[in-house]
Amino acid sequence: MPDIFGVPVVVLLGQIMLGLINGSFYAVLSLGLAVIFGMLNVINFAHGAFYMFGAFVTWLCLSYLGLNYWASLIVVPVVVGAFGVLVERLALRHLYRIDHLYSLLFTFGLALAMEGLFRYVFGSAGKPYPVPEALTGIFNLGFMILPIYRAWVIVASVTVCLLVWLVIEKTRLGAWLRAATENPSLVTAFGINVPLLLTLTYGFCVGLAGFAGVLAAPIYQVSPGMGSNLIIVVFAVVVIGGLGSIGGSILTGLALGVIEGLTKTFYPSGSTMVIFVVMVLVLIVRPAGLFGRET
Amino acid sequence: MTERRLTVANLHSWYGESHILHGAEFHVNRGEVVTLLGRNGAGKTTTMRALMGVLRKRTGTATLDGHDLLATAPHRIARLGLGYVPEERGIFSSLTVAENLVLPPIVRSGGMNVAQIHDLFPNLKGRDRIIGTRLSGGEQQMLAIARILRTGADFILLDEPTEGLAPVIVEDIARALGTLKSLGLTIILVEQNIRFAVANADRHYVMEQGRIVNEFTNEALKADMSRIDAYLGV
Numbered sequence: 001m002p003d004i005f006g007v008p009v010v011v012l013l014g015q016i017m018l019g020l021i022n023g024s025f026y027a028v029l030s031l032g033l034a035v036i037f038g039m040l041n042v043i044n045f046a047h048g049a050f051y052m053f054g055a056f057v058t059w060l061c062l063s064y065l066g067l068n069y070w071a072s073l074i075v076v077p078v079v080v081g082a083f084g085v086l087v088e089r090l091a092l093r094h095l096y097r098i099d100h101l102y103s104l105l106f107t108f109g110l111a112l113a114m115e116g117l118f119r120y121v122f123g124s125a126g127k128p129y130p131v132p133e134a135l136t137g138i139f140n141l142g143f144m145i146l147p148i149y150r151a152w153v154i155v156a157s158v159t160v161c162l163l164v165w166l167v168i169e170k171t172r173l174g175a176w177l178r179a180a181t182e183n184p185s186l187v188t189a190f191g192i193n194v195p196l197l198l199t200l201t202y203g204f205c206v207g208l209a210g211f212a213g214v215l216a217a218p219i220y221q222v223s224p225g226m227g228s229n230l231i232i233v234v235f236a237v238v239v240i241g242g243l244g245s246i247g248g249s250i251l252t253g254l255a256l257g258v259i260e261g262l263t264k265t266f267y268p269s270g271s272t273m274v275i276f277v278v279m280v281l282v283l284i285v286r287p288a289g290l291f292g293r294e295t
Numbered sequence: 296m297t298e299r300r301l302t303v304a305n306l307h308s309w310y311g312e313s314h315i316l317h318g319a320e321f322h323v324n325r326g327e328v329v330t331l332l333g334r335n336g337a338g339k340t341t342t343m344r345a346l347m348g349v350l351r352k353r354t355g356t357a358t359l360d361g362h363d364l365l366a367t368a369p370h371r372i373a374r375l376g377l378g379y380v381p382e383e384r385g386i387f388s389s390l391t392v393a394e395n396l397v398l399p400p401i402v403r404s405g406g407m408n409v410a411q412i413h414d415l416f417p418n419l420k421g422r423d424r425i426i427g428t429r430l431s432g433g434e435q436q437m438l439a440i441a442r443i444l445r446t447g448a449d450f451i452l453l454d455e456p457t458e459g460l461a462p463v464i465v466e467d468i469a470r471a472l473g474t475l476k477s478l479g480l481t482i483i484l485v486e487q488n489i490r491f492a493v494a495n496a497d498r499h500y501v502m503e504q505g506r507i508v509n510e511f512t513n514e515a516l517k518a519d520m521s522r523i524d525a526y527l528g529v
């Protein structure tokens with residue numbers, strides 16, 4: 001096999017694949033963040049904690065209830081989403097009227113509390129979660145070996161992102177959401193229950209973070225800190241894509257995963273900061289983000 | 296026989312601390328076109344927003360067909376048949392023309408379908424896929440009216456539909472208003488263009504500093520337009 005800049009193509013493709021997997025998580029999480037910000041004007045710092053929560057519920061379901069991966073794929077987003085609904089109803093809703101800063105501080109505090117609670121109950125060590133039987137094994141692509149589970153993560157995430165994008169951009173419900181983002185009181189005057197729409201949107205996006213948690217359980221160690229490690233990068237992704245741009249956050253998530261993977265190949269020590277370098281560059285050149293609307 | 300549809304009495308309303316409506320009192324019968332006239336800042340838009348529940352801080356009574364509007368949740372008011380065409384038109388920039396048109400849910404049977412709407416406003420025909428706010432001001436006004444007609448609302452609040460429009464477009468709006476009237480819809484019209492008001496309405500209320508200070512039948516106003524001049528300061 002040939003080399004590119006002294007790196008074997010096989011290694012390169014492997015890193016791109018790895019990057020796409022990380023990128024899948026960035027995409028699902030930044031999509032949720034972008035929708036929540038667009039609709040509720042809340043910078044949801046608890047998103048990483050909800051993802052961690054999803055992974056833990058997955059692990060708990062298997063360890064204590066004997067619920068397998070496939071059941072978790074359905075049950076966990078619902079449980080985590082329902083928790084999101086409670087959070088919105090009991091707390092966030094009362095903060096919309098005052099400065100954004102309060103909801104940001106609240107979700108930040110919630111993230112710390114959740115992480116602390118899980119650390120207290122389960123300890124810091126990662127919990128292993130087995131890859132579901134049907135997805136064990138590998139694809140031999142000829143140029144590389146791809147574990148089936150990783151291919152599944154990419155396919156499942158991209159599919160979910162596309163579905164959400166389609167619903168928001170192409171359906172009547174999506175039109176309500178977009179309109180409510182722009183002018184909630186007029187949409188209310190047309191007879192739509194906007195507060196309910198906000199609650200459900202938040203619950204859905206939080207459920208999406210829970211879904212990402214299920215996908216992550218067999219790949220990464222299930223641990224209390226898994227969300228806070230990821231969420232900082234995801235915020236950078238949202239900033240690069242442009243706050244409030246749905247399609248943009250999906251594409252940016254995937255692309256930045258790949259960029260990170262490539263950096264790992266060519267300049268390993270730069271891989272942890274490359275996304276932030278991109279963020280700074282984008283902020284200088286296009287402060288509204290790659291896909292954001294300049295105002 | 297006249298049937299009372301809307302009764303407003305002692306309506307007060309506030310934007311935060313500033314007290315804007317000071318006991319407005321008026322009524323509208325079935326099938327009537329009634330205007331609210333008055334200077335800038337008199338409280339005409341505020342009255343509409345208070346009725347629609349867009350403005351939440353209000354007291355007094357407002358009953359539509361026996362339903363207490365002030366006690367109705369804002370998202371249920373449209374279901375009572377009340378359709379709102381706001382002063383700023385409220386066309387959504389993140390929606391296409393077609394999406395804007397079908398955004399408000401159907402609240403009653405008997406609304407217009409898209410073909411009938413295109414007959415009424417030919418300007419909107421063939422524009423489905425462009426962004427709503429790319430339409431001209433007049434076309435946006437047509438779209439703002441059209442989307443309410445689709446819902447079957449039979450009591451329409453029209454806030455300055457002719458504001459800033461060219462005379463030919465004003466004619467289109469007048470024609471549309473005539474169609475609505477012939478369909479038996481009940482309408483409150485806020486209007487600065489007094490000739491437009493006289494040409495299209497049955498009755499007129501004059502508003503000043505958040506109160507209704509006078510009422511004219513259209514005949515009375517037509518006979519002597521100068522009656523209104525003192526109020527509008529022309």
Ligand SMILES: Nc1ncnc2c1ncn2[C@@H]1O[C@H](COP(=O)(O)OP(=O)(O)OP(=O)(O)O)[C@@H](O)[C@H]1O
Binds near residue numbers: 310338341
């Ligand atoms: N959002 C707001 N916050 C505070 N005060 C407001 C607000 N909107 C309107 N007002 C005040 O309420 C008063 C009545 O305004 P309103 O818009 O009802 O007048 P109007 O009769 O519709 O006038 P115009 O003919 O200019 O549309 C004005 O004094 C205005 O300054």
Ligand SMILES: [Mg+2]
Binds near residue numbers: 339382454
């Ligand atoms: Mg006004």
